[in-house]
Amino acid sequence: MNDDPALNRPLFNRFPALLSKLPFIPLGNLPTPVKPLAALADEIGIEDLWVKCDDISASVYGGNKIRKLEFLLADAMEQGCTSVLTFGGLGSNHALATSISCQQLGLNCIAVLTPEPATAAVRQTLRYHQRLGTRLEIAHRYADTRVIANKLIEELGTTNVYEVPFGGSSWLGATGFINAGLELADQIAAHQIAEPDTIYLGCGTAGSTAGLALGLQLAGLKTKIEAIQVTPESIRPTKLFAQLIKETGLRLRALDTSINLTRLPATAVNIRQDQLGDGYAMPTEAATEAARLMMQTEHIPASLTYTGKAMAALIADARNGRLEGKRTLFWNTFNSNPYPELPEDDSWRALPEGIHHLFSK
Template sequence: MTKLRLCVLFWLLLCDARGAMSTNEKFLLTQVGSLVPKAQSYMDLFRDSALSPVPYHKFGMQQPPIFFYYPKLKQKVSFVSLGDFFSPIQKIDQLCPQSQTPYVYMKRDDLNGPLDSNGLRVVGGNKVRKLEFFLGDALARNARTVMTFGCAGSNHALATAVYANLVGLKAISILRPQQNSSIVRRNLLLQNYYGAELHEYPNSEWRCLGGFCTFLRHKQVYGEYPYFIPTGGTCPLGELGFINAAFELKQQIERGDMPEPDYIYVPLGSMGTTVGLMIGLKAAGLKTRVVAVRVDDYEGANEQTCLPLLREAVAFIHSLDPSFPLLEFGLEDLVIAHDFFGQGYGVATSEALQAMSAMRDTYGINLDGTYSGKTVAALLHDLQKPEMKDKTVLYWNTFCGLDYSSIISQDSYTQLPCCFYKYFENDIQKS
């Protein structure tokens, strides 16, 4: 086995021991050899090592709803309030003139970032929900640095950099290349503004190796390992963020913000948002079905990969609070739209561009071509089907498209590591 493959394997074993292995990283493990001991399962390792024994709590105006319904979780799980929740629900019945139903709504997670001292809303999006649990655990462990993976324009890496900075932690982003866009430029400059340490490697395997080396080097220099947050925040701890979000939605339905939806449309990337929502909706007693819109050509983004994540997350939460039901899921529970990812991750399709224009022109809301544009493209396609007649549909906006030009105009891209210059010196795709 080559040194590269051994280093990748050691890194993956380290991630798995911390309960932090993403789907992509698990896939790589199968490529370098199955040397993981079989005696102890992934969930056993996660349960034993992932949480601080003494939880840290810093609440905002209200506690997360999941702690109200399952109070024993509060005794085990750390939490730091980061976002402005509940995120509002807006009716978007004018988005699709050919829609078979007028009952179309949007959950505005783009507005869940708090206001800063200048009255500008901090970057929001779906990752804020996961980071409230990750960064709470990092603070409980007295961590000073967090490290995560992503692509060059990763919204997850950006959110990690922003909110780590807001709670006094440093962020390290281990990235790989993607198709260039204005959002890639924006996210890199914002990460730099919030003090993130940025690295880029040519592909997933080299990124794993680079992450492993950075992890060890940090220990040598600072005497401690950085707190690791998996790709996309996808693991049982991160998925708690969207289990909690489902109970937030339940309370909004009860107070009349919208009827109970028949369908919720979300993007399917690392699958954590989908997994958390599916578990949370079922635990909350809602009959809503999640339609997960695949945004990547990665073959692992499928029903067979999603099922183990659902089961692992349910088992993890039940182990912390036995009153949480041992929910069961089968292939019949999964609705994944496979026809909208186009040429792959980060490459906007013509349908996505049309959806982005429709949302911008009708409601003044900016989407991206990687996740939200493709999701709304699927939504617009499905709304025209006869079987959608008079159904209640919710699009969960996971992308924050607010204008941050006042921030990024303060810095030059030459302040970034030189490996990122290409995103500013080469052309970008239409968006």
């Protein structure tokens, strides 16, 4: 393995001219492994099921967001920003991953958070933010997030604040997931896995889906993506996906003319809503059952927001015969690293008053 972490990212291996043109700072333990899920496959009646273990993508906090943050936070530092402003639901893994990475890099983190159901996981995430010193601002509606963000930028100064969008989904964030697609291609070339027919992953703001699709295209793979929508139509994930595909391709080609990301085939990605249920972070019976099966058969934890719903779609397709004779890869975007020991006392009272109801009995 090369001593330069950037050269361990396949995007830079394949397109070395990007090394001096893209901001990058190593945050992840990459590549993440691919493993067979024989017990789960047997349980749901298919033969060839694998997992891409992004749940262990970093030593402190895993999940898919670290791939985006390697580029986004490097950009923040190159611009001389001292604070990073981002967004998410109250239990957002993206917001938490951003805050953890900011702390590692000496950056301040501000998270504008929107409502989601009160669960033990949400409360633990908020306590983790409290431990990290994240500045939390509560938006009572998604529509309020922009107003709050503008006030924060005015307060702190436009040159001091770097804004990371919901889910880290910008062209630069998506570039981090191009690495993921190329990483899978390298693992296929190394015979760690044969080329999958289909990949399943959760889709919120479409950055991971877009980047992965572009990475697979760059690698010349024919693998299809089933992107399981977990956000409402008001977020417009299908439109975001199309915008990210176009902008990311254009931006990278402007940096290196050897990168030719042509229009994706219409069948390359299927963004589907059949597991959304009542909305973002609203558990469904299918997601709950999928999470139970993942833990029971493979000892893999899942969230009911993203991975549970993505696996629920995979299980439904398996039981409907759609995956018969196919090689299927589940992309685990969750964090499986344990949280540090967090208090169970009333220290939550120091959190913003607008979320005290989540803790009060």
